[in-house]
Amino acid sequence: MSLEEKLEKWRRLEEEAREIRRKQADWKFIDSQPPRLRAALRLYVEMGDIRLASKVAGMGVEEFRELLRRARVPVVV
């Protein structure tokens, strides 16, 4: 598989994962969070990047992972 084909495969898989996160997320919980956490959770739903989102939240990766569980945002790998 060429690099272009691999990138296209990952682009497609990322789009599928984004849709799953959007659908499964507890938006009521997310919208009830303080601004920083709300922004971080929304960022995670869109990008799936736990490190970037945990930095926005001002949390460690493990602490943010727990917040994702409470927000019912699945990790799709």
Add this chain to the structure above:
Amino acid sequence: MSAEEFAVADTCFLIDWAYWRRRNVLPGLFRAVFVPEEVLREVKSESTLEWVAENLATGSFALFTETQDVVGFARAVVERSRMLPIRGVDLPEAVCLAIGKMRGYIVLTENRGALMAADALAELSGVRVWRSLDLISQAFRRGILGGDPEAVFMEYEEDTGHMFPPGGVEGRNR
């Protein structure tokens, strides 16, 4: 001793796997699972730390102190991953990928950025990366786990807040 008997675990893998009720199948799959210092520093919760410490005590896990060559390679991987239109990797995942490349150990991750980097970067060719999905499948193949695989996958999803790709056990491995 083959390099395949060893694995190196990243933070995302450890903090999810530790939530699973059958987390102790992991030591049965490898002679040792290395935990880099960079990764251990990120584990904060009492329950995960206790589990990691128990396995360090029994020798199922082993601490991996990063050498300069590993860190240098990992930093190059971080930079290269950010040059492509994929999710980049950060240093803890890159350290695990570098160890996978330089030592031949299987990399355990639940970070899609690490999967993408291993797939797309030529300098990581040959690195074997396993997700929990692959580990559970291996545990069934080796007879460490029995019963209905679908039920076990569902159980893992329930316990950890993970979601595996649809399509059954074989369909999941794409």
